Amino acid sequence: MNSRRWFNQSQPQTLQIAVFLLYADAVLGLLRLNDQRSIYQYTFGSLFRSMDGQTIVRVGNLFWLLIVIGSALAAYGIANEMKLAYRAGIVIAAAPLVARVVIMFYGYPRHIGLLDLDLIGLLFEVALVTLLVHPQSREYERLWFK
Numbered sequence: 001m002n003s004r005r006w007f008n009q010s011q012p013q014t015l016q017i018a019v020f021l022l023y024a025d026a027v028l029g030l031l032r033l034n035d036q037r038s039i040y041q042y043t044f045g046s047l048f049r050s051m052d053g054q055t056i057v058r059v060g061n062l063f064w065l066l067i068v069i070g071s072a073l074a075a076y077g078i079a080n081e082m083k084l085a086y087r088a089g090i091v092i093a094a095a096p097l098v099a100r101v102v103i104m105f106y107g108y109p110r111h112i113g114l115l116d117l118d119l120i121g122l123l124f125e126v127a128l129v130t131l132l133v134h135p136q137s138r139e140y141e142r143l144w145f146k
Contacts, residue, residue: 008079012140015078018131021124022075022089029068039118040064043099046106067095083145086132093128096121 007019032038041060048056070092077085100122131137 005079012136014131014134014137019075019078021128022071026068026072038064039099043102081145086141090132096125
């Protein structure tokens, strides 16, 4: 019988911490869903300047919600050793970093430096991506994930 679990202690420490950070990202994302300063709102505002403000807020919030749900699903899938969840986790973990780069180069309403948005958030984002692409995590995923 294949039991489902929220957390897998048999995985390497890098994946265990990544699963915890993905769950934490989902919970904190739910708490900040209506935050008017969402990084995704700034990103869509930078890319699509012709959109009105309400549309930018809606699209940014929708993307934020997809990231929150994706974080929770990826964490659960990684804990249950699913290849697709591992790959989705990497994409979801990289999304805020990509959003920061877009804001840096296109800037909305002005050019914003990489460190201007949220330094502690940036550290956690980099840590999560690093944990997921760490050689120990990749090797475990290659050998054991289905």
